[in-house]
Amino acid sequence: MNEKHRFQGGVMRPFRVANILHENESTHTLLLSGRLPKAKAGQFVMAWLPEVGEKPFSIHAKIPLALTICDVGPVSHAMVSLQVQDRVWIRGPLGNGFELKGSKHLLVGGGYGAAPLSFLAQEVFRQGGQALVCLGAKTKADLILVERLKRQGRELRVATEDGSEGRQGLVTELVGEAIDAFQPDCLYACGPTGMLLALADLCKQRSLPAQLSFEALMRCGVGLCGSCELPEDLCLQLGLPGGWLVCHDGPVAMIG
Amino acid sequence: MEASLAVDFLGIQMKNPLVLASGILGTSASIMERCAREGAGAVTSKSASPEPRAGHANPVTLAWNGGVINAIGLTNPGCREEVLLLRETHERLKALGVPLFASLFAPTIEAFGEVVRIIAEAEPDLIEINISCPNVGSEFGTPFSATAKSAAEVTAVVRKAVSLPISIKLAPNVPEIGRIARAVVEAGADAITAINTVPAMLIDAYAGKPVLKNATGGLSGAAIKPVALKAVWEIAQMVSVPIIGTGGIRCGLDAAEMIMAGATLVGVGSAVALEGPAVFSRINTELEAFMLQEAYPDLASMRGKALPQNE
Missing domain, CATH: 3.40.50.80 (Nucleotide-binding domain of ferredoxin-NADP reductase (FNR) module)
Structure with a gap:
């Protein structure tokens, strides 16, 4: 079996918030006390706060791991409310990122x-x-x-x-x-x-x-639940196969 | 020398024995069509219930090398909406020569009869009765798969309600699964699907809490293959109806072992999530290569080989 598909982010691991950068009124970048050395730009992680919930976030940097989070819902609100030294649990990197082509x-x-x-x-x-x-x-x-x-x-x-x-x-x-x-x-x-x-x-x-x-409502994050399927008319329009899953096939779609 | 993967299942002709297991990706016509195009011999939809269900909040799934744990919580649009989805899916799969199995679930024995009548309107090739989801106990209590009596009662109600072929999906966490299988066959089941996921949980030591929002979930993937093999092996010694052997199948050898335990069809679930729908064609290729190498001309020559009566 392809090594890429064997790990799928594993179970979550705890990180601590090491520093917080304020991007704008509702957006923070959390620098975490750890790294995801294998992460690629465009991949995502699932971030979990016990008792609050778990949501996908794109990766801002891998060393140290950094996430840019906009306050749009209960989980992201709790994430932007975190203080230095607070814990956040991460599984990932997940999905397929960007691949640089040309120069x-x-x-x-x-x-x-x-x-x-x-x-x-x-x-x-x-x-x-x-x-x-x-x-x-x-x-x-x-x-x-x-x-x-x-x-x-x-x-x-x-x-x-x-x-x-x-x-x-x-x-x-x-x-x-x-x-x-x-x-x-x-x-x-x-x-x-x-x-x-x-x-x-x-x-x-x-x-x-x-x-x-692409962004999508994501639940499992590993291609099991079907929640993040891209609507079939969009797939058709973009030349993607029907049943394209944002978490597993994406989030980055290669077009043309 | 040739090896054929073709199989006759309850009179349904299938190109190969691999089935998309219920609960994995069976949520839309487009996604089920994709699995069929990628080599699934049959496709099972996600279980439909009387009313729509949102399912549990995140975290709902974790996947690692040993397996997958999930508590999705039977997310589905409700059986009336599901009929439309199944009709469209059936049309698309017919064009590909791939049968559609429709899974359903209900909170009470009587409700199983009502839901199965509605789902039957879509005329799927098989209806799979999910009496063994481990993730909704807080709402619905002990699954009907827990005892031979309750499993047979559901089967009898469903059998009376529809004439389409039915398979009863059993849970592994019972003392004698073979006895339960015999009871549901006596109550009218045409086939047995075994097994559902194994009740399990993860705890995060740093959080000091269960990881899944639902606290407990169902374990699947590599970790449960031995559990599934034993269940199918025991069921095959107790009943003569075909078995859809499901649990931890990731490669052609796994599929061969499941068939040798007595399965007619082989469900694939977690591996589809871990590797994508292309897993079907890979497992088929590996299974065919194994059969050629070991001189099995067809699946029937391999089926039940590991059962005591065939030693």
Whole structure:
């Protein structure tokens, strides 16, 4: 049996919160006291707080393990309320992450979907490739990672729907221009499904391969319960096989 | 020399003996079609109950090298909605020549009769009666699989309600599973599915708490293969109806062992989660290679080989 499929994240292990970075009003990055050396950008972990619950989170960094968490529900609220030294239990890494193709990489994040892109930008940097990052959100307050990516010296374009930061409009408009100007070898994106579908169309028109990371309601996280199946019409639209599971086949879908 | 994986199960012609076990991925037409395309000989839907069920909160599943533990909690859209899903799935599977087995569950003996009548509207090739889910005891009490009497009572009610073939899914945690199997066959079961998951739990020492939200769950995967083999081996000595042997099957050799214990079909569950639906074609290839190597021309020549009467 393929080694990749034999472990499946195992049982959860306890980590402690070592440091907390405030990304915006509702989003924190937790730096944990441990590492996931085999993790790849785009993979995810299941994080458990006893008595609260367990949810999937994308990986922000592997050494030390870091998770960027937006306060959107009971579990993520408890996660952003954690203090230094508090414990959080992790199983993973799970799923299939991004795979860098070529040397020029266009990274696109929508809202808190930008969470895995700092990790991916670092992988690009390590490989000696070139990255251009496009981030979009409703307002300036909904953007994450902008300052961090700037500090890391990443080339960055920003769009907000209300124009409170960067260009006014949708990130997809920025992306169209970025494809023409930057001539990337591949596009990597994470964010709301609507944005991903628009990007898939755009990439199809430009014959650009795309790697799209999908979000879904996830329960088991290991391909058993079927909760995170991507709707069949989306699979058809994207050229994925019917019955595509976000946790097991994804979260990153290879398109084109 | 050739080795054939084809099998006749209650008059249903199947291309191979592998069955997607109930509770794994049988939640939509598209996902069951995917399993059929990837080589499953038959596909079992997730158990449907009288009313929709959300199931338990997370954590619901953990998987590691030794196995999988889950307490999903019988998540399903309810039997009326399930009929629509089964009809569509059946259409798609027919085109692929793969039979559909429909699993169901009910909280009372009487309700089994009502649910089976509704599910039968979809005309699946087999109805599997799940009387052995270990994860809903806090709601419904002791599973009907616990005694020969209650298992036979459910079987009789279901038998009276429908004429489609029925298989009763039994639990491993009983003193004499063979006796329970004989009781349900006498009550009208056409087949036996064995086993369901083994009641189990995980505790996290650092948290000082059970890991699953439901506290306890069902163990499956590699850890339970020996338990499943013994159950099937005992059942095969007590009844002559076909057995769907399920529990910890991960490779062709496992499937061969299960058939030698007396199984006609072989359920695959956790391995589908761990490896993806492509596991079916791999197990089929390995099983065929084993049969060629050991000169078994067909499954019948291997079936029950490990039973005492065949020694």
